[in-house]
Amino acid sequence: MKRLVLILGDQLDIDSPALKNIDSKIDQIIMIESANEAQHVWSHKAKIALFLSAMRHFAEGLKQLGLPLVYVQHSPKTITEELRSKIIDGKFTHLICIEPGEWRLKGAIEGLASELNLVLVMHEDAHFYCSHLKFKAWVANKKELRLEYFYRLMRKTHGILVDQDGNPEGGQWNFDRDNRKPFPKKGPGLIPAPALFEPDEISKAVLAEVEERYSDHPGSLLHFRWPVTRAQALEVLEGFVEHRLATFGIHEDAMWTDTPFGWHxxxxxxxxxxxxxxxxxxxxxxxxxKKYDLELATVEGFIRQILGWREFVRGMYYLDMPQMALDNFYGHQNVLPAWYWTGKTKMSCMREAIGQTLQYGYAHHIQRLMVTGNFALLAEVLPKEVCDWYLAIYIDAIEWVELPNTAGMALFASGGRFTSKPYIASGAYIKRMSNYCDTCQYKPDIRFGEGACPVTNLYWNFLIKHRTQFESNPRTRLMTANLSRISEVDQQSIQVHAKGLLRDLHSL
Ligand SMILES: Cc1cc2nc3c(=O)[nH]c(=O)nc-3n(C[C@H](O)[C@H](O)[C@H](O)COP(=O)(O)OP(=O)(O)OC[C@H]3O[C@@H](n4cnc5c(N)ncnc54)[C@H](O)[C@@H]3O)c2cc1C
Ligand code: SF4
Incomplete structure (x- = not known):
């Protein structure tokens, strides 16, 4: 018996079941840096650097523990191709791993094991509360798959923010109404900085390599201060709960210039x-x-993101793949405007959200959903183009979490499969939740003609086009009621203006 233990770049857990009971006589651990994976989409330099640096730090840890590790740097092959040659050369009989997050890779590893007649031991990923099997059992024959009911079940199952009888802490499951306020008119004030880390020797070497090998990739490495080890990640967690959590909820959705991280x-x-x-x-x-007597609304709001959304989107991804990647409910076909990759647009909101994304590889949820995502939906961009952008450009982007958020939530590409309505907004929302409009050459309240805000114009155009759908949904009916207050003549002008915008998206 010879066993190969595969540790993927997003499985950097020293307590992993795959690393239990390693016996150097029969076991070999393998980690693979695949250039192919980095180029699979045109990834942000910071995303590539984060993965490489975190992997190399983890590998150092394994070596210090004396574990038998083969670390493959810069393989031009895919992970599966690299594995195939290692397995054949080393005459391995067993392949041990943790279930990959990415559907495609899971299938490829299973295929390889059966092709090479290997015993495959694929452990469940212990970094989720809900297994695929349990998620499927919850879905059963439900007609509507909604986060809210799944989240309540998770709270009860895991005894989080519930009393002994399973009732929600504070008498309600959801405190969203108390959250989501904009920053004060004068701005966010002083926000305690998150923990950021000067690159050490390993990171410095990675940054230099990425700059050289991936020089034409988008994004900057100048601000690379992300946690690359468990110790650093724990520091970020501690800094957050000590200094930033208290105000997280109330300003969760707020945006402001030069405030890339807010209270997140x-x-x-x-x-x-x-x-x-x-x-x-x-x-x-x-x-x-308990320690700081924090508002329940902020604590519940944060826990919902992790116990609710994170688990829910992962469940949906595995349930609906590969169809989810092909979904295109509205049949949109436009090409993603080139300025998504450069930030060079006249729209201040898009410039800000994309600009900080290129600097840090980070934007918070509302910037992703209601700025870049909202615009891509209103501009009728092909979902695949948009999903590729999100997967490439955010340091935290891995398909199981990126795809359902982008295709399902932001673009409504899966129809109402797991969201209750399309998330669309006009410039009025962006004006209310940020200061972006203050420095914009467009005016958020002008719907067509000179100075018209593209977001506002395309929002009304979208509502006109999909009026019947929006009217038939109680959660969006109010939007079409507002549309009825716009005269027929103005509605026509909106559509004419929108036609021009949709034709010239690249020059906005
Ligand atoms: C179009 C779009 C694409 C997205 N792509 C990704 C992605 O590739 N990777 C990713 O991790 N998140 C993604 N998200 C979800 C969310 O925007 C990010 O998790 C969040 O912005 C990360 O910043 P944070 O850690 O400061 O989060 P916080 O706002 O502090 O939230 C805490 C944690 O909750 C979890 N979380 C929050 N919202 C979600 C969500 N909708 N889905 C899953 N987990 C959530 C994350 O683990 C996050 O770290 C996407 C959202 C949208 C709308
Ligand atoms: S006016 Fe319109 S385009 Fe300009 S920042 Fe506001 S919402 Fe964005």
Whole structure:
């Protein structure tokens, strides 16, 4: 018996079941840097650097523990091709791994094991509360798959923010109404900085390599301060619960120029690389809640993101793949405007959200959903183009979490499969939630003609086109009621203006 233990770049957990009981006589651990994976989409330099640096730090840790590791740097092959040659050369009989997050890779590894007649031991990923099997059982024959009901079940199952009888803490499941306020008119004030890390020797070498090998990729490495080890990830968590959590909820959706992180946790990349387990994040938040007597609304709002959304989108991804990647409910076909890759647009909101994305590889949820996502939907861009952009450009982007958020939530590409309505907004929303419009050459309240805000114009155009759909949904009916207040003549002018915008998206 000879066993090969595969550790993928987003499985950096020293307590992984795949690493239990390693016997150097028969076991070999393998980690693979695949250039092919980095180029699979045209990834942000910071995303490539984060993966490489975190992998190399993890590999150092394995070596220090004396574990038998083969670390393949810069393989031009795919992970599966590299594995195939290692398995054949080393005459391995067993392949041990954790279930990959990405559907395609899971299938490829299963295919390889059966092709080479290997015993495959694929452990469940312990970094989620809900297994695929349990998610499927919850779905059963439900007609409507909605986060809210799944989230309540998760709260009850895991005894989080519920009393002994399973009733929600504070008498309600959801405190959204208390959250989501804009920043004060004068701005966000002083926000305690998140923990950021000067690159060490390993990171410096990675940054230099990425700059050289991927010089034509988007994004900057100048601001690379992301956590690349478990110790650093724990520091980010501690800094968040100590200094930033208290005000997280209330300003969760607020946006402001030169405020790339707001009160957000910046934990997504560490959670997705498995440097942190969601259980320890939720436990830390619950401890801080009691210790500092924090508002329940902020604590519940944060826990919903992790125990609710993160688990829900992962469940939906595995349930609906590969169809999810092909979904295009509205049949949109436009090409993604080139300025999504450069930030060079006259629209201040898009310039800000994309600009910070190129600097840091980060934008918070509302920037992703209601700025870049909203615009891509209103501009009728082909979902595949938009999904490729999100997968490439965010440091925390891995397909299981990126695709359902982009295709399903932001673009409504899966229809109402797991969201209750399309998330669309006009410039009025962006004006209310940010200061972006103050420096914009467009005016958020002008619907067509000179100075018309493209977001506002395309919003009304979208409503006119899909009026019947929006009227038939109680959650969007009010939007069409507002549309009825716009005269027929003005509605025609909106459509004429929109036609021009949709034709010239690239020059906006
Ligand atoms: C179009 C679009 C694409 C997205 N792509 C990704 C992605 O590729 N990777 C990713 O991790 N998140 C993605 N998200 C979800 C969310 O925007 C990010 O998780 C969040 O902005 C990360 O920043 P943070 O850690 O500061 O999060 P916080 O706002 O502090 O939230 C805390 C944690 O909750 C989890 N979380 C919050 N919202 C979601 C959500 N909708 N789905 C899943 N987990 C969530 C994350 O783990 C996050 O770290 C996307 C959202 C949208 C609308
Ligand atoms: S006016 Fe319109 S385009 Fe300009 S920042 Fe506001 S919403 Fe964006």
């Amino acid at each position: 946790s910046l934990l997504s990349s560490s959670l997705n690389l498995k440097l942190l387990n969601p259980r320890e994040v939720i436990d830390a938040v619950l401890v801080a809640w």
